Amino acid sequence: VVFNKADLRAPAANEIERLDRGGIPRVMVSAAAGTGILDLREALLRLAPADFFDNRRLVSDLVPPGEVAVLVVPIDKEAPKGRLILPQVMAIRDLLDGESMALVTQERELRNALTRLARPPALVVTDSQAFLKVAADVPRDVPMTSFSILMARFQGDLTEQVRGTLGIERLKGGDRVLIAETCTHHPIGEDIGRVKIPRWLTQYVGARLEFEHTQGRDFPGDLSPYALVVHCGNCTGNRREMMSRLHRARAAGVPLTNYGLTIAYSLGIFERALAPFPAALETFRGARV
Amino acid sequence: VVFNKADLRAPAANEIERLDRGGIPRVMVSAAAGTGILDLREALLRLAPADFFDNRRLVSDLVPPGEVAVLVVPIDKEAPKGRLILPQVMAIRDLLDGESMALVTQERELRNALTRLARPPALVVTDSQAFLKVAADVPRDVPMTSFSILMARFQGDLTEQVRGTLGIERLKGGDRVLIAETCTHHPIGEDIGRVKIPRWLTQYVGARLEFEHTQGRDFPGDLSPYALVVHCGNCTGNRREMMSRLHRARAAGVPLTNYGLTIAYSLGIFERALAPFPAALETFRGARV
Numbered sequence: 316v317v318f319n320k321a322d323l324r325a326p327a328a329n330e331i332e333r334l335d336r337g338g339i340p341r342v343m344v345s346a347a348a349g350t351g352i353l354d355l356r357e358a359l360l361r362l363a364p365a366d367f368f369d370n371r372r373l374v375s376d377l378v379p380p381g382e383v384a385v386l387v388v389p390i391d392k393e394a395p396k397g398r399l400i401l402p403q404v405m406a407i408r409d410l411l412d413g414e415s416m417a418l419v420t421q422e423r424e425l426r427n428a429l430t431r432l433a434r435p436p437a438l439v440v441t442d443s444q445a446f447l448k449v450a451a452d453v454p455r456d457v458p459m460t461s462f463s464i465l466m467a468r469f470q471g472d473l474t475e476q477v478r479g480t481l482g483i484e485r486l487k488g489g490d491r492v493l494i495a496e497t498c499t500h501h502p503i504g505e506d507i508g509r510v511k512i513p514r515w516l517t518q519y520v521g522a523r524l525e526f527e528h529t530q531g532r533d534f535p536g537d538l539s540p541y542a543l544v545v546h547c548g549n550c551t552g553n554r555r556e557m558m559s560r561l562h563r564a565r566a567a568g569v570p571l572t573n574y575g576l577t578i579a580y581s582l583g584i585f586e587r588a589l590a591p592f593p594a595a596l597e598t599f600r601g602a603r604v
Numbered sequence: 605v606v607f608n609k610a611d612l613r614a615p616a617a618n619e620i621e622r623l624d625r626g627g628i629p630r631v632m633v634s635a636a637a638g639t640g641i642l643d644l645r646e647a648l649l650r651l652a653p654a655d656f657f658d659n660r661r662l663v664s665d666l667v668p669p670g671e672v673a674v675l676v677v678p679i680d681k682e683a684p685k686g687r688l689i690l691p692q693v694m695a696i697r698d699l700l701d702g703e704s705m706a707l708v709t710q711e712r713e714l715r716n717a718l719t720r721l722a723r724p725p726a727l728v729v730t731d732s733q734a735f736l737k738v739a740a741d742v743p744r745d746v747p748m749t750s751f752s753i754l755m756a757r758f759q760g761d762l763t764e765q766v767r768g769t770l771g772i773e774r775l776k777g778g779d780r781v782l783i784a785e786t787c788t789h790h791p792i793g794e795d796i797g798r799v800k801i802p803r804w805l806t807q808y809v810g811a812r813l814e815f816e817h818t819q820g821r822d823f824p825g826d827l828s829p830y831a832l833v834v835h836c837g838n839c840t841g842n843r844r845e846m847m848s849r850l851h852r853a854r855a856a857g858v859p860l861t862n863y864g865l866t867i868a869y870s871l872g873i874f875e876r877a878l879a880p881f882p883a884a885l886e887t888f889r890g891a892r893v
Contacts, residue, residue, distance in 0.1 A: 381716050383707075390700050399693050407696070408688055411679050411710050416717050418672075419696050419706045427670050428705050433722050 316341045317355060322348040353566045360558050371554075373469045374406050375413025377458070377591050378437045383416045385432075387425055387441035387449050392504040401550040402462040406440060425452045438591060440465065443575040444507055450584045458591045463575030466548025468592065471557045471573070475565070477595045480580050481602055482543045482570025488522030490542035495560075497552035499531040512545060512574065515581040534560055538567040545577050605630045606644060611637040642855045649847050660843075662758045663695050664702025666747070666880050667726045672705045674721075676714055676730035676738050681793040690839040691751040695729060714741045727880060729754065732864040733796055739873045747880045752864030755837025757881065760846045760862070764854075766884045769869050770891055771832045771859025777811030779831035784849075786841035788820040801834060801866060808870040823849055827856040834866050 316334055318326050321343035334341050340358050344351035378384045388403055399407075407417045418436065420428040422445040429435070435457050441449040443461040453459050467476045486492070494508045502509045513526045529535070538544065544564055549557045564571035572580075579588035589596040605623055607615050610632035623630050631647050633640035667673045677692055688696075696706045707725065709717040711734040718724070724746050730738040732750040742748050756765045775781070783797045791798045802815045818824065827833065833853055838846045853860035861869075868877035878885040 381713060383720055388700055390697075394697075397694055397697055399697055404688050404693060405686055407708050408679075408683075408686055411677055411708065414710065414713060416713060416720070417706075417708045419700065419708065421700050421703065424670060424703060424705060431672055431705070431722050433720050 318343050319346060321345045321351060353562065357559065357562055360555060360562065371469055372413065373409040374438070374440065374465050375409045375415060378410060378413065378415040380414035381416075382437040383418055383432060384410055384438045384440060385425070385428055385436045386417050386419045387422050387439065387445055388419055389422050389442050389445050391444075393500070393502075393506065402466055402548055405550065406462060406465065422448055422452075425449060429453070443578045444511060446575075446578050446584060446588070447582050450582075450587060460588050460591050461575035461579070463548040463573055464579070464588060464592075466550055467573040467576060468595075470549040470552065470554050471546070472561055473592060473595045474598045475561055476546075476571060476573045476576055477589065477599050478602055479544070479564070479570035480572040480576045480585070481599070482572065483516070483519065483577065483580055485570075486516075486520045486522070486524060486542055488520075489525065491525045491527060491540055492516065493527050493529065493535065493538070493541045493544045495529045495534055495544060496547040497531065497549045497556075498547070507574065508547065512577060515578060516545075519581040534563075538564055538569045541569050544569055544571040545574065546571055547574050606633055607631070608633050608635060610634045610640060642851065646848065646851055649844065649851065652844075660758055661702065662698040663727070663729065663754050664698045664704060667699060667702060667704040669703035670705075671726040672707055672721060673699055673727045673729060674714070674717055674725045675706050675708045676711050676728065676734055677708055678711050678731050678734050680733075682789070682791075682795065691755055691837055694839065695751060695754065711737055711741075714738060718742070732867045733800060735864075735867050735873060735877070736871050739871075739876060749877050749880050750864035750868070752837040752862055753868070753877060753881075755839055756862040756865060757884075759838040759841065759843050760835070761850055762881060762884045763887045764850055765835075765860060765862045765865055766878065766888050767891055768833070768853070768859035769861040769865045769874070770888070771861065772805070772808065772866065772869055774859075775805075775809045775811075775813060775831055777809075778814065780814045780816060780829055781805065782816050782818065782824065782827070782830045782833045784818045784823055784833060785836040786820065786838045786845075787836070796863065797834075797836065801863065804867060804870040805834075823852075827853055827858045830858050833858055833860040834863065835860055836863050 316339060318341065322345040331341065342351055342355045342358050344355055374384065386403065386406060388399065407419065410417045418428055418432065422441070435454065439449065439453045439457055439459045441459070441461050443463045446461060450459060467473045494512060496508050505511060508528060517524055546560065561571055579585045586596065589599060605628060607630065611634040620630065629647050631640055631644045633644055663673065675692065675695060677688065696708065699706045707717055707721065724743065728738065728742045728746055728748045730748070730750050732752045735750060739748065756762050783801060785797050794800060797817060806813055835849065850860055868874045875885065878888060
């Protein structure tokens, strides 16, 4: 139950008691004073039917039936032995569900893979770590993005995270950056969250930044100390939790971006990586003006 | 320790006691009487280093670097939502490890997939359930096999299981057939082990057979009541356990075959499905004469 005009009058005590007894959530809102809107959003998120979060397509809406998407999967030390990681499996399966096809290749074989196709693919999706090499190897007229950006759209809110990416422009020396990951993998070698993103981001900003990391369900209650949150694709989490984190970042006034978006931005290929998503690209161009 | 000439003389009691105290396995063998050989094999299997079982390639040795394998993945009711099954993931990953590529498609799109390639693939691998349609759609000069046959080679002993497949020829009405599966999925709809294989096998033999099923670690201690064992690809098990089951079937004189081999045989495309494996094909041709 939403009580509006909360600035004028509080609801009766017995009314509140009745709702609480029935386990019915209540929110006080004042349109005039502009209070309670964030609480209302959070309550709506909690109550939204599962379909609102689950019934979305990861990539197949970008690849017409019968067409081919090329998926670039680097095999590095962090790749699980004999397996693929979840966003890769999810993308292949979603393409099959959409009656389209996936040509899966390592980044070293990408040029060769493109020559093996009788006509260009409808889309190239790369692991964000190989973004720069892939951008160089894919013809300009072939749409290109990353698994992590697809996941931002699927498991979060791409437009809002694109807006969050612009927070990189406002970073200055000494700022604290939170790198948040939903899974709890043990970082080794050139870990993307621990080593690569801090390195690319520092190079782009040209000043020393303080990096902190969280994993799994850990996520700070108070985001205000951070100048930026860089979130993973959330492949092992659910969309409800991700929307709640986005909501908390918005409430704290802290921009929240994504692994793939941050890498594309730092490497100067942001607009190209967003080309498959016209609404998000529009937001970026509008916000930058 | 192996004691040979067990027909002539038993080892001293204090010798046996010393080995047992040290936890050292012992086997009595008689080359002259031909006894104990199976026990010796079983003991060797138990002692073999993990590398003997793990250091094999699933498919990439059949696809040269830079070449393409087409993987046919039907999406039916038993396909896990949003995911691929393990042999499919393992095959894609193994191809990437071998610097080759995977074009993944549903069976309905296979003809189209082949036209999208600038030149024919080095191999087509299909889910065994789509064998007949795939055999019709793939040109005769393109090698073709199934995930399950690749798994027989990777997780078992292809040549021995090819020999076991010939047991189908000796089946007669009323024979008991054991269908053994390593994973513990809940069978629904047109389950391959519960519905499709019994149907195809019955059609081929042309007589009523008795089917029994085991799952997971369940596997009968005594296989002698069965005329045939049809085993799954064992993707969730390990090779050591599969070799031990093969060994027990051999000891009981019961032929043990595999899902993909049985389907290919029942559908009359056995030689074609074995063409990528010349040694196994040779065994089949030799055994049939």
